[in-house]
Amino acid sequence: MKKVIIAMLAVMALVSCAGKGAASKAIVIYYSQLNSTKAVAEQIASKLDIPIVSIEPVVPYDDDFNATIQRGQKEMAGALPEIKPLNVKLEDYDVIFLGYPIWFGTYATPMMTFLKEANLAGKKIVPFCSFGSGGLNTSVNDLKKALPDSEILPGYGVRAARVDAIPAEIDYFLKSNGYLGGDFTPLPDFSxxxxxxxxxxxxxxxxxxxxxxxxxxxxxxxxxxIPGGKEYFFTAREAMGGTIQVYVVDPDSGDPEFTQVLR
Ligand SMILES: Cc1cc2nc3c(=O)[nH]c(=O)nc-3n(C[C@H](O)[C@H](O)[C@H](O)COP(=O)(O)O)c2cc1C
Known part of the structure; x- marks a missing residue:
């Protein structure tokens, strides 16, 4: 009898483990025109050892910045771009690391198309993005509106000018949010x-x-x-009027640089 109970307990433990594994299946889905977002996506996928797929527009964007701005403006006005089929069984995943460049203060239009076509109800969404100056906060607000039935979790954003910072920052982001095991030193609060x-x-x-x-x-x-320097969180008045908030890092050796603007 004792043996039977032990065997039953062992089976129950296995089943619950398998259940847990299935319940935390994650994937990286991203769009990137110029590869900065792709660099973040690849870092997340390789650290977590999870699948990664990219959203591809049917008609690629022009490498010329102004051409993309013009096309993007038309798309923002309603004519969203077509994207290629993704070949992913979304029902197999419940955590989606969702990456995009910031266009016009929000997620780029190919991601808009994806969100229109995909059913992400009930999924946990971890947003990440790259930008010229900022847009993580505004795009996350828009994601929450676009995906009312998904859980939008804290996200990560990086300036395209700071791609070298991605490996260390992603390591901290994944560990401090509990996606990756291992030691990390929590950063203190700002004064x-x-x-x-x-x-x-x-x-x-x-x-x-x-x-x-x-x-x-x-x-x-x-x-x-912060390790190797100081970080500042500025409140600043714009010449045009209005207030912005700006994160700045000042390394012990090297020049200060801003890491993100909040508008
Ligand atoms: C059409 C367009 C609109 C953009 N709008 C913004 C913006 O509103 N704010 C910003 O900080 N950067 C903006 N950018 C800069 C991109 O967010 C930045 O270059 C990003 O890292 C590109 O990502 P990718 O290399 O993955 O394509 C824009 C770029 C394009 C092409």
Missing amino acids: AQAPATEEQKALFHAAVDSYGMIRAEAESVGVRD
Whole structure:
């Protein structure tokens, strides 16, 4: 009798393990025109050892930036691009790492087509994106509206100018959100926002001025220590009016750079 019970318990344990495995099956699905988002997608897939598929428009985008802007504007106005069939059984997965470039402050139009056509109800969505200056927050808000029956989890975003930072940042992102085991050192909170000093205002300018599309003055800032330097979270007033928030890293050796703008 004892043996039978032990055998039954063993079977139950196996079944529940298999259930758990099935319940956490994940895949990376992404669109990338110029390969920055692709670099993030590949990093996630290789660290987690999960499948990766890319969304392909039927008609590829022009390599010329202005041509893509013009086409993108038309698509945003309603004529979404066709995409090729994905060849993925979505029902096999319940966690989707969903990646896209930021276009016009939100996810790029080929991703819009995918979200229209795919049924992602009940799935956990982990967004990731690449951008010129920012758009993780605004695109995540739009995802929540587009996918009311999915669970949108915290996401990751990186500037196209900082692709070298992807491996270390993705490692931290995956570990700190519990997708990947292994040690990591949690970052401290930022100090409370306090009026920016002249030195901090100059640091802000050094970090954003070369980008060319941010015309703003730092007003207040919070600071924290990060490995190899400091990170700042600025609140700044734009020349056009309005307020933006800007993350800036200032490495002990090397120049300060902004990592993300929140609008
Ligand atoms: C049509 C278009 C619109 C864009 N709009 C924005 C934007 O609103 N904000 C931003 O920060 N970057 C914007 N960008 C820059 C892209 O987000 C950035 O280059 C991104 O890393 C491209 O990703 P990919 O290499 O995966 O294609 C835009 C680029 C294009 C082509």
